[in-house]
Amino acid sequence: MKVDRQEQDEARRTRIARAAFELFARTGLDSVSAQDIARAAFVSRTNLYRYFPSKTHMLLAHFERTVGETRAEALRRLSSGANPQVVWQLVTTRMADLGVRYRHLAGAVGQAVLGRSRPAEGTPSGPVPQELQTAQTLVSLVEPVLSAMRQQGKLRPDADTRFLAALLVDACLMSLLHGGHRNQREVLGDWQDRFSLLMHGALAPNAPALPPDGQRPPASSDEPPTPPLSESR
Missing domain, CATH: 1.10.10.60 (Homeodomain-like)
Structure with a gap:
């Protein structure tokens, strides 16, 4: 029961x-x-x-469900041996599509996640606040891509992928809130620039440089273009 x-x-x-x-x-x-x-x-x-407790919490809950679906697809591709940077393209394309199509809602999501606060140490454990839970869901979307890059020797062995994933999530949300982008292409270009900048110090010594100036890596023959993400059902 x-x-x-x-x-x-x-x-x-x-x-x-x-x-x-x-x-x-x-x-x-x-x-x-x-x-x-x-x-x-x-x-x-x-x-x-x-x-x-609020309308924003309802919005975050639905957004988390969509992020979870994208994460499942990313993990499936990574487990089948897809290039991690191609999977990053998949992830960012879907998230940018949501950000542009629902621009009037992106601000509420971004402000809630960026304004999240962790419970103070020593406080009794309880349910994770929705804002923090959404932030953790976004980090769990990005981290597997970085972990795959580290496993392939593209990142330093000591690179903290969870910390880097959290930085990327915050950087992309800040970009979406304040970038003044006109379309999805501009969002993706800005995100790739931030990805290249933040990841530069984490690259392994002999790893090739990441694509500069918002250039996305070419899709492999087994990776068809990703269609825009439809609303979660």
């Missing part, structure tokens, strides 16, 4: 987050009321706040 209740709760959380996102995508975060979301998700307002 306990498992069934947990499954029901998770299904309800997913339904609320998806309904909220569909409303946010049409009219923006500020234009949607809690009553609008409750009605679209077929729950009461009381239940709504039982699962999410």
